[in-house]
Amino acid sequence: MTPVVEFRNLSVRFGDTEAVSDVSFAVEPGEIVAIVGESGSGKSVSALTTLGLLPSTAKVSGAVSHAGVPITSMTPAQLRDLRGNGIAMVFQEPMTALNPLLTIGTQVAEGLRLHRGISRAEAAREALRLLELVGIPEPERRVHQYPHELSGGQRQRVVIAMAVSCDPEVIVADEPTTALDVTVQAEILALLRRLRDELGTAIVLITHSMGVVAELADRVIVMYRGEVVEDGDVFELFEHPRHAYTRSLLDAVPRFTKDVRPGPAAGEGPAALQLDGVVVDFGRFRAVEGVTLEVAPGEILGLVGESGSGKTTIGRVAVGLVRPSAGSVRLFGTELNGLRGAALRTTRARAAMVFQDPASSLDPRMTVGDTIAEPMVLQKVGDRLLRQRRAAELVDAVALPSDALSRYPHELSGGQRQRVSIARALALDPGLLIADEPTSALDVSVQATVLELLRSLQRELGFSCLFISHDLAVVDALADRVAVMHRGAVVESGERTAVFTEPRDDYTRALLAAVPVPDPRAQRKR
Amino acid sequence: MTRYVGVRLLQAIVVIFIVVLIVFFLLHRIPGGPARGILGQQATQQQIDDFNHAQGFDLPLPVQFGRYLGQMVTGDFGDSYVENQRVGDLVADRLPKTLVLTGLATLLALLVAVPLGVFQAVRRGRASDHVLSMVNFVLYSTPVFFLGFVLIIVFAQRIPLFSAQAPQGGTLVEILSDPRGLALPVITAAAGMIAVFSRYLRSSVIDNLHEDFVRTARAKGASEPYLLRKHVLRNSLTAIVSMIGYYIPVAFGGALVVEQMFNYPGMGLLFWNAAQRSDFPVLLGVVFVIAVATVLGSLLADIAQRLIDPRTRKVTP
Numbered sequence: 001m002t003p004v005v006e007f008r009n010l011s012v013r014f015g016d017t018e019a020v021s022d023v024s025f026a027v028e029p030g031e032i033v034a035i036v037g038e039s040g041s042g043k044s045v046s047a048l049t050t051l052g053l054l055p056s057t058a059k060v061s062g063a064v065s066h067a068g069v070p071i072t073s074m075t076p077a078q079l080r081d082l083r084g085n086g087i088a089m090v091f092q093e094p095m096t097a098l099n100p101l102l103t104i105g106t107q108v109a110e111g112l113r114l115h116r117g118i119s120r121a122e123a124a125r126e127a128l129r130l131l132e133l134v135g136i137p138e139p140e141r142r143v144h145q146y147p148h149e150l151s152g153g154q155r156q157r158v159v160i161a162m163a164v165s166c167d168p169e170v171i172v173a174d175e176p177t178t179a180l181d182v183t184v185q186a187e188i189l190a191l192l193r194r195l196r197d198e199l200g201t202a203i204v205l206i207t208h209s210m211g212v213v214a215e216l217a218d219r220v221i222v223m224y225r226g227e228v229v230e231d232g233d234v235f236e237l238f239e240h241p242r243h244a245y246t247r248s249l250l251d252a253v254p255r256f257t258k259d260v261r262p263g264p265a266a267g268e269g270p271a272a273l274q275l276d277g278v279v280v281d282f283g284r285f286r287a288v289e290g291v292t293l294e295v296a297p298g299e300i301l302g303l304v305g306e307s308g309s310g311k312t313t314i315g316r317v318a319v320g321l322v323r324p325s326a327g328s329v330r331l332f333g334t335e336l337n338g339l340r341g342a343a344l345r346t347t348r349a350r351a352a353m354v355f356q357d358p359a360s361s362l363d364p365r366m367t368v369g370d371t372i373a374e375p376m377v378l379q380k381v382g383d384r385l386l387r388q389r390r391a392a393e394l395v396d397a398v399a400l401p402s403d404a405l406s407r408y409p410h411e412l413s414g415g416q417r418q419r420v421s422i423a424r425a426l427a428l429d430p431g432l433l434i435a436d437e438p439t440s441a442l443d444v445s446v447q448a449t450v451l452e453l454l455r456s457l458q459r460e461l462g463f464s465c466l467f468i469s470h471d472l473a474v475v476d477a478l479a480d481r482v483a484v485m486h487r488g489a490v491v492e493s494g495e496r497t498a499v500f501t502e503p504r505d506d507y508t509r510a511l512l513a514a515v516p517v518p519d520p521r522a523q524r525k526r
Numbered sequence: 527m528t529r530y531v532g533v534r535l536l537q538a539i540v541v542i543f544i545v546v547l548i549v550f551f552l553l554h555r556i557p558g559g560p561a562r563g564i565l566g567q568q569a570t571q572q573q574i575d576d577f578n579h580a581q582g583f584d585l586p587l588p589v590q591f592g593r594y595l596g597q598m599v600t601g602d603f604g605d606s607y608v609e610n611q612r613v614g615d616l617v618a619d620r621l622p623k624t625l626v627l628t629g630l631a632t633l634l635a636l637l638v639a640v641p642l643g644v645f646q647a648v649r650r651g652r653a654s655d656h657v658l659s660m661v662n663f664v665l666y667s668t669p670v671f672f673l674g675f676v677l678i679i680v681f682a683q684r685i686p687l688f689s690a691q692a693p694q695g696g697t698l699v700e701i702l703s704d705p706r707g708l709a710l711p712v713i714t715a716a717a718g719m720i721a722v723f724s725r726y727l728r729s730s731v732i733d734n735l736h737e738d739f740v741r742t743a744r745a746k747g748a749s750e751p752y753l754l755r756k757h758v759l760r761n762s763l764t765a766i767v768s769m770i771g772y773y774i775p776v777a778f779g780g781a782l783v784v785e786q787m788f789n790y791p792g793m794g795l796l797f798w799n800a801a802q803r804s805d806f807p808v809l810l811g812v813v814f815v816i817a818v819a820t821v822l823g824s825l826l827a828d829i830a831q832r833l834i835d836p837r838t839r840k841v842t843p
Contacts, residue, residue, distance in 0.1 A: 051745055084746035091745075096738035100837055101760050111746040146836040162746065 002068050004029050004169040004202045005050055005087070009062035010072075012045050012054065019045045021226040022062070027170060027202050032193075034205040034217035034234075036249070038443035039414075042226040043206045047172050050087055050204070052079040067169065084111040088163035092175040094155035098147035104131070104158055105143030111165045130161040134191060152307070153184035157191065164195055171195075174206040181306035181470065186514040189216050208443060210253045211516025214238060215523045222246045234520045252448040253518045254473035256500060270333035272297055272432040272464035273318050273351070278327035280313050280488075287313045289488040290327070295432065300458060300465040302479030302496070304472055304511070309485040311468050315434045318466060319351045320344055332431055349379050352425035356437035358417030362409040368395070368420050369405035375427040394423040398453060415446035419453065426457070433458075436468045451477055472515050476500055484508045531829065538821040545817040546598075546810070550591055553806050554583075594810070603814070604807035608800070613811040616796060621815060622698055624792035627784070628777045630712045632770065635719035640766075642720070643727025644754060650732055659725075666721035670783045674714045681710060692790035711788040715780050719773065726769060730762040737761070764834050771827020775820045 003026035012020040020042040027033045037043045048054050049064050052071055063070045066086050074082065083089075088111075091097045098107055108130050109123035118126070124143070131139035134157040147155055156176065163171050173192065177185035193216060196203055207213060213220055213234065220237045222230040222245065230243040241247045273295040280288035288310040295301045305311040316322040317329055320336045329336040334347050352375070355361040362371055372391040376382060382390070395404055398419040409417055418438060425433055435454070439447040455478060458465055469475050475482060476496065483493035484505065492505040503509045517523060561574040561583070569577075578584050582593065597604060603613035642658065649655045665673075682690035692711050693704035701708065734740060735758055743757050778794070785794035793812055800808035832838045 053741070053745060080747045080749055082747070083744070089742075089745040091738060091742060093738055097742045099739040099743070099757050099761070101764075101835060102757075110743065110748070114747050114752075148837045159742070162742070 001029055003027055004067060005204065006065050006068075007046070007049075007062070008065070010046070010049060010064055011061045012042070012049065013059040014057055018226055019058075020049075023223075023226075023228050024062075025221055025228060025231055027204055029169065030196060030200045030202055032196055032203045032205060032216055032218045033221060034207060034213040034219070035221045035223055036207055036210065036213055037223035038208060038249075038445060040225070041223040043223050044174055046223070047089075047174050047204065047206045050170075050172050051083050051089055053083075053089075081115070084163075084168070085115045085166045086168055087170045087172060088166065088168040090156075090159050090163050090171060090173040090176045093179050094152050094159055095179065097159050098155060100147055102146075103143065104145055104147065104150070107147075108143070108158060108161050108165060111162055115166050126165070127161075130165055131158070133164070134158075134161040134195075136161075151184075152180055153187060156180060156184075156188055160188070160191060160195070164199060164201065167199065168201060170202045170204060172204045172206070175208070176205070177212060178207070178209070182472070182516075183306065183510060183514040185212070185516070186215075189516070192216060209516065210238075210250060210444075210518035214518050214520040215516045217520075222249065238518065238520050248445065250518060252445040254444075254448070254451070254471070254477045255518065256473060256476050256515075269297055271295060271330070272299075272332060273466060274328075274330040274333075275314070275317070276328045276330075278314070278317060278324045278329060280310070280317060280322060281325045287488055288317070288324070291485075291488075291490050292327075293483050293490060293493060295464045295466050297431075297464055298462050299481065300467055300479045302475035302482045303466060303468045303485060304470065304475050304482060305485030306470055306511075308487075310488040311485045312436055314485070315353070315436045315466060315468050318432075318434055319353060320348050345379075349375070349428050350430055351432040351434060352428065352430040354418075354421045354425045354433065354435040354438045357441050358414060358421050359409070359441070361421055362417055364409055366408075367405065368400075368407050368409070368412070371409075371420060372405075372423045372427055375424060379428060381428065390427065391423075394426055397426070397457065398423045413446075414442050415450060418442060418450055422450075422454065422457070426461070426463075429461070431463055433463050433465045434468070435465060437470065438467075439474060440469070440471065447474070454478065472500070472512065484511065527832070530832075531825075534825050534828070538818075538825060541821050542814070542817045546595075546814055547591070549810060549813045550594065551587065553809060554587055554590070598814070603811040606800075606805055606808050608803050608805045608808075613807045616808060617793065617811050617815055620791065620793040620796045623701060623790070624778070624781050624785070624794060626698060626701060627708075627711060627715060627790060627792055628774075628781055630708070631715035631780075632719060632773075632777065634712055634716040635723055636766075636770075638716070639720045639723035639727060640763075643724040643762075644731055644759065646724065646728045647731035647735065648750075648754070650728075662721045662725055665717050666725070668717070670714060670718065670780055671787060673717055674710070674784065674787045677710050677714055690788070692785070692788035694789070694791065696791075711784050711790050714787070715777070715784045718780060719777070722773075723766060723769070727762055727766060730765045731758055734758045734761045760834070764831055767830050767834065768824075768827040771823040771825075771830070774823035775816065778816050778819065 006026040007023050010020055010023045011018060023046060035043045035046060045054065049060065050071060052074060054060065060072055063072050065071060066082060071082065105124060105127040109127040112118055112126055113123050127143050128139050131142055136142050136154055136157050142150070150158065176192070177188050180188060189212065192203060195201060205216060217234045220232060220234050221228055222243065224245045230237065230241065230246045237246065238250070241250055271294045275291055275293050278288055278291045279286065291314060293301070303311050303314060313322055317324055318331070320339070324337070331347055332350055336344070336347065339347060369388065369391045372394050373387040376387045376390065381387070391405060392402060395402060400416060400419050404412065404416070409420070412420065439450050442450060451474065467475060467479055479496050481494065482496050482499040483490050484499065484507065485491070486507045492499060492503065492508045499508065500512065503512060561569070561577045565573055565577060582590060601614060603617070605612055606616060609616065646655045646658050678690045681687045688709040689707040690710065691707060693701040693707040695701050695704065740753055740757050743753055781792060782794035782797060784790065785792045786798045789795070793815070796808065797812045800812070
C-alpha cells in the first residue's frame, strides 16, 4: 500500500536555525503515528509541512508527499484542494480555533461547501450528521449556537467534526488535548480512536505527553532538536527505549508511586493557612462553596481539580486577593477578613505566589535582579546593597547562573524564568508559598527539574506550600497531603498515598482513571 | 437587551445633565457676560444692568440654572440673543444639514478606508503598504483648514471641477441637489476619518489574519479572498463599528471648521457665529445636542456591536 503521508529527507530552515533536519518516515493508511518531542523539537513544524502551512520565511528541502504526490511542490490551488480534503488538521486550542462570529453548523460544513460545493440545505444536514458522529449532545440545538456557548471539550469535538467532514485519509492533530482537562482529554482520545476504527482515517498525533502517546498511538516517532531519534512500535518503545533521549523523556514523566516519603518535619505554631467554610461568589456565580482546609507548618498540600473547580480562586483567597463572601481565612493565625491597608499588606507578605506562566508573570522591562528585589522594595526591607546581596543569594538558591541578575526575561528559557518567579516568591522568606500550576507551561524534562528544585528548597527552608495543579502525577510527586476540588467544593482530602491509592469519592476515582499513564499495556486494558 | 438599553439610557441622561451643568457654569463665568457682547462697547452701565435684569442674569447662578433646566425639559431652550429666533428652531433647522454633511463624510470615509485598510493589511511590509501609510500620515497630520484651502485652490480654482462655496439652499433637497458644492466640504471632512479608519482597520485585519480560526479555515482549504471575506473582515469590522460611534464628537468638531470654511449652513457654523457674539442660549443648545449625539452614538455603537458579536449576547448553555 502507498503510505498516506511520507516524509523523505525533509529539512526546514528558518534563517540560520534548522527546525527540522533530514526527517524521514511514513504513515500507512489507518495508522496512528505519534510524534513526540519537547518544545523546539520540530514536531509542529513537521505537522504544518503536511498541509503546506509553513510561513513563507521557511526554507524547505526534501519532500513530504500525500498518497505519492509531493506536497512540497504543489501549486496554491492544488494545496487548497488537499487541505481539509486529503489531509485535515486538528489544532491545540479549541477556544480560539473557531470563528466567534459564525455558527457551529456553518463552520462544520464549511469544508464540504468549499470542496464539494454542496447546497446550504445539504450542508446543514451534513453538519448535523457530523456533530452526531463526534458525540455532541443535542446536535439540533448546537448547530445554531456560537462557539462561546460550548465548553472546551465540545469545541474540540466540533474541530474534529470539521476535520473528518470531507473524509480525509489523514488527520494531523497538533496537541489536540493539551488545553483540556484530563477527564475531557480521555473522552477526546477515545473519540479519535473510534473515528480511526470506524472511518479508517490515519492520524498523525503531535504531542509532548507520553501518557497520551501510550493511550492512542500504534507507532511512535521521537524527535529531538529537529531530528528523529527513534521510530518504533509503541509497546516496543515504552518497554525497550533504545535512544538515550527517549529514556530520559520517559524518566522525566511524573508517575504515581506507592513509595512512602518521609513526612514533613512537624512544624510549630498555628497552621500556615486555615480556611473555614469559605464561600466565594462572582456575581451570581458561586466559584467556591464552603471550603475548609488547612496547610500545616512545613507541609505541602496539593490542591487538585479541573478547570472551573475553584482551585485557583482558593489560592487567591489565601493571600487576600479575593475576599470570600462568607467563611474565615487565617494566615498564620491572623484572620484576613476585615484586614485592610497596611495591616493586610504586612500579613500578606508572609505568603508568596508563583504563577503558571513565567512568560507573562515577569515584567519584560525589568532585569532579573530587580524583579527578585521588588518584593523587598515594596515591603521596605533593607537598603539597596542588602537587597542586591539577597537577590544574588536567591539566584544562587534557584540554581541560576549569577550573571542572570542583569538579564531580562526574554533572554531566559521557560524553565529559567520559572526559577526567577520562585526566587522572587522566596525574597521575603515567606512562611507559605502558593504555587498555581507552576510547571504546567513547561516541558516535561524542565518540569522535572523545577519540581526537584521546589522540593529541595522546601526541605531546606521549611516553608509550607499550597501547590495547585490539574496534574495528578505532579501533585503525587511533591505533596504530603492532597485535597481534591470539584465544582467549588473539596470532595476529598487526606494523606497523599491514601487519596491516590484508595480514593473514596467517585469524582476522585474518575479523575484518577482518566490520567493517561505512560504505559501502553496498562492503558489498553482500561 | 431591553434592560441593558434602559440602564444605558439612564446613564446617558446623567452624563448629559453633567455636561450641560459644566457648560452652563463655564459660560456664565466669562467676564463681561453676554450684555457687553450684545449691547456693544457704547452701552452704559444702566443699559447693561437693565439687560441683565430683564434676562434674569442678576439672579444667583444656581437659580438661573434651575430655570434653564425647567425650560429645557419642556423642550424650550430659550431665544437667541442675536437672531430673532428660538434656539430650538435654529437647531432644528441646522442639525439635519450637519447630519447630512457628517453622514456623507463618514460614508465616503468607510467606502475608501475599508478596502484601503484590507489592501494594506494583505500587502503589509511591502512598498505599496509603506507608500499608503505615508499618505495616511500626511492626511492625518494635515490640519482640516489647510487641507480645505488646498482642495479649494486645486479643485475649485485651478481645475474648476467643484465649487468653493457649499450649497446655500434652505432645505435638505436643495443641498443634496448641488453635488458640486457638497463635494469639497464632504471630502475635507472625510479625509481625517479615512486616515484613522484605514489605519485602524489595517491593524485589525493583520491581527485577525493571525487568529487561530483563520488558520483553521485555511487548513480546511479556503482561498485567501474567501478567508478575508468570510472570516477576517467581519471580525475586523466590529472594531470599526464601535469606533464610528465614538467618533461622533470628533466629526462634529471637524464640521465646525469645515462649515465655517465653506460657509455651509450647518450647526458648526451656527456654533461658530454664536461663540463670536456670546449668544449663550444658542451655545448651550448646540452643546446639548452634541452631548446627546455623543452619548447616543456610543450607545448605538454598543448595541450594534452586540448585534454583530454573538459573544456579547446572552449565553444559553
